[in-house]
Amino acid sequence: MSIDCDDIHRWMTDHRNEGIALLQRMVQEASTQGNESGVQQIVAEQLERLGFEVDMWEPGGDALLEHPYFASPRRTFSNSPNVVGVLKGTGGGRSIILNGHVDVVPEGDTSQWEHPPYSGEVVGEKMYGRGVTDMKGGNVSLFLALQCLKDLGVTLKGDVILQSVVEEESGGAGTLAAVLRGYKADAALIPEPTNMRIFPKQQGSMWFRLYVAGRSAHGGTRYEGVSAIEKSVKVLQHIRELEKVRNARIRDPLYERTPIPLPINVGVIEGGKWPSSVPDLVRLEGRMGVSPDETMEQAQEEMEHWLKKLHQEDGWFREYPIQIEWFGARWLPGAIDTDHAFMRVLVEQYRHVLGQEPVLEASPWGTDGGLLTQVGDIPTVVFGPGATEVAHYPNEYIVLDNVFQTAEIVAMTLIQWCGLTDND
Amino acid sequence: MSIDCDDIHRWMTDHRNEGIALLQRMVQEASTQGNESGVQQIVAEQLERLGFEVDMWEPGGDALLEHPYFASPRRTFSNSPNVVGVLKGTGGGRSIILNGHVDVVPEGDTSQWEHPPYSGEVVGEKMYGRGVTDMKGGNVSLFLALQCLKDLGVTLKGDVILQSVVEEESGGAGTLAAVLRGYKADAALIPEPTNMRIFPKQQGSMWFRLYVAGRSAHGGTRYEGVSAIEKSVKVLQHIRELEKVRNARIRDPLYERTPIPLPINVGVIEGGKWPSSVPDLVRLEGRMGVSPDETMEQAQEEMEHWLKKLHQEDGWFREYPIQIEWFGARWLPGAIDTDHAFMRVLVEQYRHVLGQEPVLEASPWGTDGGLLTQVGDIPTVVFGPGATEVAHYPNEYIVLDNVFQTAEIVAMTLIQWCGLTDND
Numbered sequence: 001m002s003i004d005c006d007d008i009h010r011w012m013t014d015h016r017n018e019g020i021a022l023l024q025r026m027v028q029e030a031s032t033q034g035n036e037s038g039v040q041q042i043v044a045e046q047l048e049r050l051g052f053e054v055d056m057w058e059p060g061g062d063a064l065l066e067h068p069y070f071a072s073p074r075r076t077f078s079n080s081p082n083v084v085g086v087l088k089g090t091g092g093g094r095s096i097i098l099n100g101h102v103d104v105v106p107e108g109d110t111s112q113w114e115h116p117p118y119s120g121e122v123v124g125e126k127m128y129g130r131g132v133t134d135m136k137g138g139n140v141s142l143f144l145a146l147q148c149l150k151d152l153g154v155t156l157k158g159d160v161i162l163q164s165v166v167e168e169e170s171g172g173a174g175t176l177a178a179v180l181r182g183y184k185a186d187a188a189l190i191p192e193p194t195n196m197r198i199f200p201k202q203q204g205s206m207w208f209r210l211y212v213a214g215r216s217a218h219g220g221t222r223y224e225g226v227s228a229i230e231k232s233v234k235v236l237q238h239i240r241e242l243e244k245v246r247n248a249r250i251r252d253p254l255y256e257r258t259p260i261p262l263p264i265n266v267g268v269i270e271g272g273k274w275p276s277s278v279p280d281l282v283r284l285e286g287r288m289g290v291s292p293d294e295t296m297e298q299a300q301e302e303m304e305h306w307l308k309k310l311h312q313e314d315g316w317f318r319e320y321p322i323q324i325e326w327f328g329a330r331w332l333p334g335a336i337d338t339d340h341a342f343m344r345v346l347v348e349q350y351r352h353v354l355g356q357e358p359v360l361e362a363s364p365w366g367t368d369g370g371l372l373t374q375v376g377d378i379p380t381v382v383f384g385p386g387a388t389e390v391a392h393y394p395n396e397y398i399v400l401d402n403v404f405q406t407a408e409i410v411a412m413t414l415i416q417w418c419g420l421t422d423n424d
Numbered sequence: 425m426s427i428d429c430d431d432i433h434r435w436m437t438d439h440r441n442e443g444i445a446l447l448q449r450m451v452q453e454a455s456t457q458g459n460e461s462g463v464q465q466i467v468a469e470q471l472e473r474l475g476f477e478v479d480m481w482e483p484g485g486d487a488l489l490e491h492p493y494f495a496s497p498r499r500t501f502s503n504s505p506n507v508v509g510v511l512k513g514t515g516g517g518r519s520i521i522l523n524g525h526v527d528v529v530p531e532g533d534t535s536q537w538e539h540p541p542y543s544g545e546v547v548g549e550k551m552y553g554r555g556v557t558d559m560k561g562g563n564v565s566l567f568l569a570l571q572c573l574k575d576l577g578v579t580l581k582g583d584v585i586l587q588s589v590v591e592e593e594s595g596g597a598g599t600l601a602a603v604l605r606g607y608k609a610d611a612a613l614i615p616e617p618t619n620m621r622i623f624p625k626q627q628g629s630m631w632f633r634l635y636v637a638g639r640s641a642h643g644g645t646r647y648e649g650v651s652a653i654e655k656s657v658k659v660l661q662h663i664r665e666l667e668k669v670r671n672a673r674i675r676d677p678l679y680e681r682t683p684i685p686l687p688i689n690v691g692v693i694e695g696g697k698w699p700s701s702v703p704d705l706v707r708l709e710g711r712m713g714v715s716p717d718e719t720m721e722q723a724q725e726e727m728e729h730w731l732k733k734l735h736q737e738d739g740w741f742r743e744y745p746i747q748i749e750w751f752g753a754r755w756l757p758g759a760i761d762t763d764h765a766f767m768r769v770l771v772e773q774y775r776h777v778l779g780q781e782p783v784l785e786a787s788p789w790g791t792d793g794g795l796l797t798q799v800g801d802i803p804t805v806v807f808g809p810g811a812t813e814v815a816h817y818p819n820e821y822i823v824l825d826n827v828f829q830t831a832e833i834v835a836m837t838l839i840q841w842c843g844l845t846d847n848d
Contacts, residue, residue: 105698105700105701106697106698108640108697108701108704109640109704109705112640112704169700203644205643205644205700207699207700208699215817216532216533216536216816216817216818217813217816217817218788218789218812218815218816218817219629219687219689219691219710219711219789219816220627220629220687220689220711220713220787220788220789220790221687221788221789221812221813222684222687222689223683223684223687224813224817225817227689227690229660229690229693230660232693233657233660233661236653236654236657237657259647260646260647263643263644263645263646263647265643265644265646265651265699265700265701265702266651266653266696266703267643267696267697267698267699267700267701267702267703268695268696268697268698268699268703269653269656269693269694269695269696269703269706270693270694270695271692271693271694272690272691272692272693272709273530273532273691273692274529274530274691274692275631275632275689275691275692275709275710275711275752276529276593276629276631276689276691276711276816277529277532277689277691277816278689278691279690279691279692279693280532280533280536281533282693285696285699286643286699287643287644287699287700289644328699363644364642364644364645365642365643365644365645366644388642388645389641389645389648391642392640392641392642392643392698392700392701393639393640393641393642393648393649394640394704
């Protein structure tokens with residue numbers, strides 16, 4: 001048997017509506033943290049229909065909860081199951097993990113959405129909805145690739161392990177649980193939204209929380225107090241300087257197209273209790289990017305050391321130092337050699353299917369790739385159909401053609417990487 | 425009968441411990457908004473023992489709630505009564521309102537207090553506690569003055585109306601209710617904390633709320649979004665400029681000792697929902713001082729006009745203008761002629777009791793004086809024993825000697841203003 005690009009392409013064309021319908025079903029499951037069971041049910045059904053052996057379990061247990069890289073605001077995951085499907089190969093081939101998360105971030109300010117955030121509405125070439133790009137479109141491209149190979153009668157030598165995980169948006173507890181459960185392979189692919197670029201490097205990130213003190217006083221005699229809001233303005237400006245310093249070091253050509261390779265984002269601010277009082281405490285929370293060329297600990301030390309520099313500039317901070325905590329979500333950075341065999345296979349199939357060179361880049365955000373790489377010791381590439389710039393944004397969308405193109409590339413990659421069973 | 429300073433002074437010395445005990449009892453009633461009934465019970469008992477006719481009622485009714493100067497976060501005041509006591513004079517004398525509020529602001533960050541905020545602990549010459557200076561010390565000086573005159577057998581020609589009100593800290597609904605209930609007099613005194621200075625001018629103030637928009641994006645590609653926190657920094661700096669402009673106009677010698685006569689305080693900031701997202705909305709709340717030489721409406725227009733100037737500096741604000749609301753607490757400014765008969769009586773008694781010239785100033789914060797002046801048409805002076813700079817502050821205190829000195833001055837002022845009954 002020989003399978004070529006055209007067979008796969010034709011299948012994708014014939015099954016376009018089904019693919020769109022599946023993606024819409026998945027988007028309509030508003031799978032924010034704690035609400036993933038509905039969409040995981042859909043995933044488990046897909047995998048069973050595909051002939052996979054399905055393992056569905058709620059993450060937990062000490063090995064996970066006490067792991068140094070466990071990060072989640074919660075410690076129990078009732079009704080938030082992982083789903084892993086295994087399709088054993090016939091033997092003698094390279095195995096692969098296809099990993100995708102089903103959890104989505106909150107939709108934010110609903111008034112900024114033109115279409116309801118969980119509608120999955122199709123307009124022209126695009127489907128809209130929270131999670132369609134990050135990353136249900138990518139997940140569906142995996143299902144399409146697998147369904148296509150099944151329908152075309154393909155059997156592979158290497159095992160295919162499809163991991164549908166929770167908790168990616170808050171630090172990877174789902175993928176970590178899958179790693180600790182023992183799932184291993186010769187390579188992994190995560191179809192996070194990359195605008196069809198291939199990311200051999202993935203940024204890590206960590207969440208920080210800062211407390212800035214002030215001294216309260218009556219608003220009518222505000223000069224008697226010290227405004228924690230004013231002091232926070234200095235802290236914000238100081239953090240912006242640190243971001244400049246860290247990014248000035250970046251020389252890797254993979255970051256050429258990225259305006260800020262290692263951003264520091266302040267996402268939350270809260271301070272003060274009473275309009276008529278000078279505020280005495282402000283809390284800031286944010287996300288700091290981590291390069292694959294440094295450890296998480298080095299990045300933390302740099303931020304803590306940098307904040308101490310403010311003490312020299314302003315005596316208030318000497319007396320009332322900024323308190324910093326590292327909490328919640330962390331993503332380990334990851335990197336695969338651009339020359340790794342899996343990279344070569346993927347790049348070749350990309351060329352084959354799309355007839356052009358892929359763009360190689362470093363990802364601007366963390367993924368579970370770091371966990372697979374550093375904890376699972378599994379070489380991982382991130383490549384997917386979603387539009388990076390609308391992930392977490394209102395009016396998130398995906399260009400549907402990209403989903404099917406990705407599915408074709410994944411199908412061809414599976415054949416080349418895992419190998420066709422000899423008597424096909 | 426002739427009463428002189430010495431009689432009154434001797435009485436104060438003899439009754440010092442009772443006065444301190446009363447103040448401590450009142451401070452220990454943690455009378456934050458909604459929790460005033462306990463302390464008002466103590467006040468009603470005091471007034472009954474003093475022979476006043478007591479009127480205790482919960483503010484309410486359309487005349488109050490629909491009044492243009494009604495300001496409160498709440499519209500019902502169950503269990504939050506006003507107490508007004510009336511001691512009818514024998515006739516032919518000038519009447520007086522003695523007005524004091526019993527509500528206190530929240531204690532703030534408890535860890536910043538050395539003594540528990542509602543202890544009323546006495547250390548050396550001071551008593552500590554939230555509300556002791558703002559303004560239960562002042563209220564007790566009124567009770568001491570009245571008890572002293574009663575014990576010395578004094579009867580006055582003019583009526584004495586003691587108003588113990590709620591809701592001063594959130595905009596004056598208590599005093600407004602008392603004005604609308606019909607209480608009127610030839611002058612009024614409010615012993616708010618003035619560090620023993622006499623305030624013929626009282627600042628007004630209003631609360632504002634601003635909404636600053638951003639555009640959300642993933643924190644890893646924060647350059648795709650617009651941070652509402654960063655935009656708020658510009659707004660904060662712009663507001664600081666407005667404060668400079670408004671204060672540069674102030675020429676009144678009453679403000680000579682005040683670093684910022686008309687402050688604009690930003691007391692609350694809240695924005696963003698997720699550390700990994702660029703924040704798309706920030707809310708700011710604060711308090712703007714209003715001079716007796718302008719109307720509230722003029723001050724509002726100046727702020728709104730000033731914010732529109734940001735549109736020229738930054739196109740983002742042209743597209744997404746800052747939203748402003750005026751809400752909650754407002755204090756009308758007030759002013760009495762420094763030459764008014766009541767001022768002359770008070771200043772003279774101050775000299776008499778303390779043997780030195782009083783300092784005349786403009787108050788740095790609003791009081792219910794504006795309502796008495798502008799709605800009640802009652803000339804009002806603010807003068808009291810509390811320490812202005814610790815009002816609303818942690819470790820709020822009062823110097824106890826000042827309470828008794830104020831009581832002496834008030835007692836002498838009552839005699840001179842209301843007049844002694846002829847056959848005394």
